[in-house]
Amino acid sequence: xxxxxxxxxxxxxxxxxxxxxxxxxxxxxxxxxxxxxxxxxxxxxxxxxxxxxxxxxxxxxxxxxxxxxxxxxxxxxxxxxxxxxxxxxxxxxxxxxxxxxxxxxxxxxxxxxxxxxxxxxxxxxxxxxxxxxxxxxxxxxxxxxxxxxxxxxxxxxxxxxxxxxxxxxxxxxxxxxxxxxxxxxxxxxxxxxxxxxxxxxxxxxxxxxxxxxxxxxxxxxxx
Amino acid sequence: xxxxxxxxxxxxxxxxxxxxxxxxxxxxxxxxxxxxxxxxxxxxxxxxxxxxxxxxxxxxxxxxxxxxxxxxxxxxxxxxxxxxxxxxxxxxxxxxxxxxxxxxxxxxxxxxxxxxxxxxxxxxxxxxxxxxxxxxxxxxxxxxxxxxxxxxxxxxxxxxxxxxxxxxxxxxxxxxxxxxxxxxxxxxxxxxxxxxxxxxxxxxxxxxxxxxxxxxxxxxxxxxxxxxxxxxxxxxxxxxxxxxxxxxxxxxxxxxxxxxxxxxxxxxxx
Numbered sequence: 001x002x003x004x005x006x007x008x009x010x011x012x013x014x015x016x017x018x019x020x021x022x023x024x025x026x027x028x029x030x031x032x033x034x035x036x037x038x039x040x041x042x043x044x045x046x047x048x049x050x051x052x053x054x055x056x057x058x059x060x061x062x063x064x065x066x067x068x069x070x071x072x073x074x075x076x077x078x079x080x081x082x083x084x085x086x087x088x089x090x091x092x093x094x095x096x097x098x099x100x101x102x103x104x105x106x107x108x109x110x111x112x113x114x115x116x117x118x119x120x121x122x123x124x125x126x127x128x129x130x131x132x133x134x135x136x137x138x139x140x141x142x143x144x145x146x147x148x149x150x151x152x153x154x155x156x157x158x159x160x161x162x163x164x165x166x167x168x169x170x171x172x173x174x175x176x177x178x179x180x181x182x183x184x185x186x187x188x189x190x191x192x193x194x195x196x197x198x199x200x201x202x203x204x205x206x207x208x209x210x211x212x213x214x215x216x217x218x219x220x221x222x223x
Numbered sequence: 224x225x226x227x228x229x230x231x232x233x234x235x236x237x238x239x240x241x242x243x244x245x246x247x248x249x250x251x252x253x254x255x256x257x258x259x260x261x262x263x264x265x266x267x268x269x270x271x272x273x274x275x276x277x278x279x280x281x282x283x284x285x286x287x288x289x290x291x292x293x294x295x296x297x298x299x300x301x302x303x304x305x306x307x308x309x310x311x312x313x314x315x316x317x318x319x320x321x322x323x324x325x326x327x328x329x330x331x332x333x334x335x336x337x338x339x340x341x342x343x344x345x346x347x348x349x350x351x352x353x354x355x356x357x358x359x360x361x362x363x364x365x366x367x368x369x370x371x372x373x374x375x376x377x378x379x380x381x382x383x384x385x386x387x388x389x390x391x392x393x394x395x396x397x398x399x400x401x402x403x404x405x406x407x408x409x410x411x412x413x414x415x416x417x418x419x420x421x422x423x424x425x426x427x428x429x430x431x432x433x434x435x436x437x438x439x440x441x442x443x444x445x446x447x448x449x450x451x452x453x454x455x456x457x458x459x460x461x462x463x464x465x466x467x468x469x470x471x472x473x474x475x476x477x478x479x480x481x482x483x484x485x486x487x488x489x490x491x492x493x
Contacts (some may be wrong), residue, residue, distance in 0.1 A: 123383075124373050124380065125376075125377040139418065141376050143373050
C-alpha cells in the first residue's frame with residue numbers, strides 16, 4: 001500500500017486502512033490532515049480501524065483513538081492480525097477482530113472506489129454516508145442527509161441536505177432531476193436553497209471558488 | 224384473523240386519538256369486534272374522547288404487571304356492544320411497559336377481537352416503539368402543515384426500518400377553501416413528499432371539537448363531513464373500494480348568496 005492512510009467503504013460500513021510499513025508519525029499526520037479536510041464527513045461516523053499486521057502499541061492506539069474522538073468519529077472495532085494489536089485493543093476497550101486485507105476484494109471493472117447505488121427514498125432523519133460517489137434513485141426528502149466523498153447523483157427530487165466531496169474533493173458535483181436542497185455543500189463551499197423551483201435537471205459544481213448551478217443540456221460535453 | 228393497527232404521527236396534536244376513537248367506532252358500527260388500546264401511558268386521552276373516562280378501574284399497566292386479568296381492564300362501550308377500550312395508566316410513564324409486553328398484549332387481544340387499534344403517543348422514542356411493537360399495519364396521521372409532514376416522513380422511515388410494511392396515510396384537518404386559495408398544502412403536495420398510499424382525507428370540522436367535549440365521536444353525528452370521512456376509511460380498511468370524498472368548501476355568507484343566484488360554480492377539491 002502506498003498511501004499512509006486510506007478510507008474504504010463496503011456493506012459493513014467505513015473502514016480506515018492504516019499502512020503497515022509507514023512510520024507511525026507519518027500515519028498519524030496523514031490522518032490528522034484528512035480529518036481536518038473532511039470534518040463534516042467524519043462527524044458522527046462509525047468505522048473500523050484496520051491496522052493489518054502492524055504491531056500497534058498501547059500508546060499509539062490510545063493516541064489514535066483520542067484523535068478520532070476529537071473529530072467526532074466513533075471507532076467501532078480494531079481489525080488487527082498482531083498479538084500486540086489485540087492486546088492494545090483490549091486495554092483501550094475497543095473490540096478487536098482479524099483482518100484479511102491482503103485478500104483482494106473483487107471490484108467492478110477494476111475500480112477501487114466503488115460507487116454506491118441506493119434505490120429508495122431517503123426520509124427525514126436518515127443519513128447516507130459513503131466515501132465515494134453516490135447515486136440515489138428516489139427522493140431525498142427534507143430533513144434527510146447525504147454525505148459523500150465523491151459526487152452525488154439523485155434521480156429524483158433532492159430536498160434534504162447534501163455534501164459532496166466531503167473528504168475535500170472540490171471537483172465533486174451534485175446533480176438531481178429537481179435540485180432543491182435545503183443546504184448544498186461541495187468540499188468546503190456552501191450554498192443555500194434556491195428561491196425558485198428549478199425548471200429541470202441541474203448540476204451544481206464549484207467554479208471560481210463558488211458553487212454554480214447550471215441546467216442539464218443534452219449533448220453538452222462535460223468535464 | 225385479527226388485525227393489529229397502530230395509529231401514529233410523530234408530531235403531537237394532529238389527531239391520532241380522534242382518529243383512533245372514530246375508526247374504532249366506525250368499525251364497530253360495521254359489525255366488527257374492536258378494541259381501542261391507549262398506548263399513551265401517562266397522558267391518557269382516548270378514554271375522554273370516547274366518553275368512557277369515569278368507568279376506568281384497571282388499565283394497561285395493571286394488565287402488564289399482572290394486577291388484573293385482561294378482561295377486567297377492558298371497558299365496554301354501552302352504545303356499541305362490539306367496541307371496547309383498554310385505557311392507559313395516568314400515574315405511570317412509558318417505561319412501565321416494554322415492546323415485548325406490548326407484543327404479548329396485542330397477541331392476547333387478537334384472540335378476542337377482529338381489530339386491535341393502538342393509539343400511539345407523539346414522538347419517536349420508547350412510547351412510539353412500544354405502540355408499533357405489536358402492529359401488523361400502521362396508519363400515519365398528518366395535517367397539511369410542513370412541520371407535521373416532516374415528522375410523518377421521519378415516522379415512515381422508522382416504520383420501514385422496523386419492518387412493519389408500508390404504512391398508509393390519513394390526511395387530517397384539510398380546509399378545501401384554503402387549499403383552493405393556495406394557502407394550504409393539498410392532498411397531492413403531501414402525497415408527493417411522503418410517497419405512501421393515502422387511505423383517507425378528513426376535512427377540518429367543528430363537530431370534532433364539540434363531539435370530543437361531549438365524549439361522542441364524529442362518526443355518530445349525522446351530517447358531519449369528518450365523521451363521513453372516518454366511516455369511509457373504516458370501510459376501506461375492510462377492503463371495500465370507497466371513492467375519496469369530494470370535499471366542499473365551508474362557504475361564507477357571500478359565497479352562499481352568490482351560489483344561490485347561480486353566479487359562481489361551487490368549488491370542489493378532489
